[in-house]
Amino acid sequence: MPRRSGVARAARRALTVLAAVLVLVGALPLSPARANAGTAGPAARDVLPGAVATTVLPADTDDESAGRVTLAVTSLAPQVLGTGEDVTLTGTITNGTDQTLSGATLVAQMQSRTEMTTNGLASWLADEQDTPLATIALEALTDDVAPGAAVDFRLTISADNLPLRNTEQWGPRGIQVALTQGYTTLTQDRTIVLWNPGVQVSPTRVTAFVPVTASPAELLALTSPAPGSLPDHAGPPTPTASATASATDSGADYAETLAALHERVLGLLELADDGVVLAVDPALLAVLGVESTAPTSAAATGSPTPSAAGDGGPSETADATDLKQALADAVAAGDVVALPWGDADLTALAHLGETDLLASALQRSADSAAAQAGADTSVAWAAGALDATTLAALPDSVTTVVAAPGDAPVAVNLTYTPSGTMTLDGRTVLIPDAGMSAAIGGSLLTDEGDAQLSDLDAVQLLRGQTAIVTRQAPAVSRDMVVVVPREAAAELDPQVLAQRLTALTNSTWTQPQGLHALLESAADSAQSGAEVARVPLPDSASGQGEVTAMTLSAARAAEDHLDSVASILDDPERALGMSTDVVALAASASWRADESACTTMIAQSRARGEAVSDALAAAPSSTINLISSSADLPVRIVSTLDQDVTVEVHLESSSTRLQTDEDVTVTVPAGGQVTASVPVTAVGSGDVDLTIQLRAQDGTNVGTPSTVHLRVRADWENVGTRVLGGILVILLVAGIIRTVRRGRRTATPRERR
Structure with missing residues (x-):
């Protein structure tokens, strides 16, 4: 966990040290094996309750630990505690200083009570606030830590030492592990453990949306030339306008990027399950070879749908077959919705008045292979803050809209977190929980900002947040909507995301809920009047990263040029790939994470057409x-x-x-x-x-x-002809004269007779 410095934190650390000193004597009885701690060797693995074992690791200091000592809790076992269970903390101490660390003590403490709000839990985890803590272990390190070295520790704490008595206080409990030296706290880390004594509650119903879209770096790579698609001398220039453009420095990266993208998409499709809604970009599937068998509206506009990655190979490759099967399995296992073509930024297009482009993206999605496989096309997912302008621009075919986390806050004071649904203008609007949506993407969202979560903290925070929501009204089931941020979904390993989804939906206080059941529940709440009042949506709410009119104009100019180049080619996709769809790509919501990359993509797409042109x-x-x-x-x-x-x-x-x-x-x-x-x-x-x-x-x-x-x-031809004609006439006349003269010669005597 990142740590914030300041006077408040220094004061908290001083209090921690003071508390550690005061309880030093009292803590000894809590730790029966403390007397044996000094003899525990570095290789000890069967740790007794309250003892600490250390294993020296190779030196691997990074920028974060350079010049200081750091501690990180990396695992908990078990992560959800039952009554009477011991807990084992595993972590790493890194000595980034140039001095040997000796005489250090580990102080483990646990919150005495459960946090009442999800914001409070996040703030505590971020080390922004303190709550009453009970010391549960106080153990000295048996070995010195050399400069630049790292020590792996494991601390097992007996259930008798844990302040878990009142079952009404079930749920998340913060654990703080500090490393002290004398009266100084050198470093500390916080994490969360869940206590589940088996209480009976009405579970919170959870629906998670996972985007299957391309990142800016992937889109740049996909619009670069595939190896062999262009002559060696005609490759596009190296883009320099974006940090993510490094993915396109060479056409040789194309095949590697495509293979990695295929594996990532395949992994995301395998996440399909009850309570998980996969939001798939049909254009991404098309570039990977999963194409529609029916003609699309793109054919009428002259923008071809890319075939298998635009590399000239057959569209029905083995990889494409795998993806088709994975898509079919996902539709059968859970819910799949088809995003507008290219994951069009509906909010930005609505603000620009680009209703035709918006309608085209929705229609192309309806004609796509994803829709033919059974994906729902009635759901739209806004990339930015939802507003009345965006809702008005959507056609009647869109009946469900996923808003941005935090949109339409509750307009009344409540003691619990309500369902994240509302009905507006005949449509169901799904409002994701901001804290949970950030956590599943790996971010800790607080009033002071956000920070990156470790894998352990992300999983435990999700469990803790859902437990708090359920505890607020344990007899009332509510519908929680959680969305994985687009940028995070493109960067996370699908297996890591699968663990977070499991933590979110698979507990005794939550249950997964499919999209259809969620919409039925929202309709029932609206009809029964149980829907809570919310702040009206603003008329227009422009956000950072929205595509601009100037960018779309440049994209259209590039597409006109590419269409002209495509018209001369026998197989345009092999040479140009998905670059011919540059306007749809420029309107993608992916560019909100990297605006400059969109400009690079447009220039790169145009350069790809110019490379073809230069080869003639x-x-x-x-x-x-x-x-x-x-x-x-x-x-x-x-x-x-x-x-x-x-x-x-x-x-x-x-x-x-x-x-x-x-x-x-x-x-x-x-x-x-x-x-x-x-x-x-x-x-x-x-x-x-x-x-x-x-x-x-x-x-x-x-x-x-x-x-x-x-x-x-x-005129030379005419003069030559006249001269030649004159010469021929002269020759003819001369010949006639000569002939005549010969005919007039004197007759011989014999001729006279």
């Missing part, structure tokens, strides 16, 4: 002499792409002396060349520069242009 060129030519008034000019087109491309060859003359008649469409073979014959007309003589441009069908320039220098002598 009109080959340069030496000076051409044109002596006729019309001719078919040969133009050689060269391609280094791995697929056929179809382009229009367009000529632009620098002078009116030479005019182009029409463009010529040619198909250039993969890695080859072709010669196009383009008709031209000369109307004068002189030197002309002719620019050869390659164009897509919509007239957009693609490829690398070249310039040819021509010497146009259109």
Whole structure:
């Protein structure tokens, strides 16, 4: 747990030391094996109640422990205590100083009473407040800790030493372990243990939403070129606008990122269970090869749905088959909802008035493979604070909206935490619990800020929070909604997340509740009037990280260019992948975690199209002499792409002396060349520069242009023809004269006879 410094904390530590000194003598009887502690060797593992065993670990000081001594409790056994059970604390002491640590004592204390509120429990865990503590163990370390060394300790505490007597005080109890030296507290750590004496309560019903979406770094990697999809010389430039852009420094990272993403998504789909709602981005499944068998609205708009990762391979790969089966299993095991295509940021789009883009994202989701597999498409999950503008922008097909944690707070004073549901404008609005949603993502949320939780503290805090909610009204079951933050779900190991989900839903004071049952319960509360009054939603509540109109404009310009490039390719997905869907990607809620990464993605997507374009060129030519008034000019087109491309060859003359008649469409073979014959007309003589441009069908320039220098002598052909004709006439006349002259020669005597 991170620790906050200050006068208050110093005072608390002084009180801790004083309490330790005062109870030193009294604590000895609580620890029957204390006399044996001094003889316990470093390898001792069967620790007696109240004793401490240490094991020296390799030196591994980090930035947090450098220059000071730190202590961390890493495990509890058991994590949920029954009456009469001992508890074992395991942890690590790290000496980050340059002095040997000797003569240190471990002081373990437990809260005397259970916290009454979830905020109070979080504040205590964050070391922001103190409560009455009972000392449960006071043990000296048997070994010195060398500078830079770490010591693994285990402290087993007898049930007789624990202040667990009144069963009405069941639930979470904070445990504090301090390391003291003389009258000084060197360091301390806090965690939580749950006491369950077997009381009977009406359990709290819990529904957890888990997003299956891509992180900014993953989206950047997926819009970078797949290995082999582009020529070596035509890769996009290295992005520099975002810290997360390191994932896209090389196209070689593509396959590794794709494999890791596949495993992560597969692991998240395996979390499907009662009380767990998986919110899946259909676009993410599509890029992993899970595609719809029906045409989508994207086809009508010219934005292709990416095939298997855009790498040119068959969309039905073994990995895609695994994901399809996992998706089907998830639908059967629990609840799966399909998010708007690309996990569109509905709140941001509503604020920008982008109703068409919002509607397109919802429609594409309805046509997706996830929807065909049985995923619910009537649920929308707002990435930012929910407001009236967003609700008004949603179509009637959306009947359930998941708000942001903390939205629509209760408008009346209550002594308990109410259900996280309300009905508004004919829709069911689910309001997640802020503290639990932060904890399941690994954050400790308090009034003073937030901090990172260890795996142990996250699990125990979730158990403690649900226990407190149940204790507030043990005879009244309520509906709790918890959401895993998008950013956290993209970073957490699915197995770690599975442990937190289990801690949240699997206890004697909670029970998992599916989405359908949750909606029925919300409807019953609304009809019976049991729904609590809440503060009205604001008309508009813009939040940090929302996509801007300028960003969407840049994305549209990039998409227009990519559509033009795609029109010349025989297989656009293989070369461009999901980059052609750049507008939908730019509208994703994932970018709220890294706004600059969205700008990088747009530039990277455009660069991918330019890389394709740069792989085409009109080959340069030496000076051409044109002596006729019309001719078919040969133009050689060269391609280094791995697929056929179809382009229009367009000529632009620098002078009116030479005019182009029409463009010529040619198909250039993969890695080859072709010669196009383009008709031209000369109307004068002189030197002309002719620019050869390659164009897509919509007239957009693609490829690398070249310039040819021509010497146009259109009259030479006429002059030459006249001269040649004159020569022929002269020769003809001369021949006739010669023939005539020969016919007039004098007759011989014989001829006269």
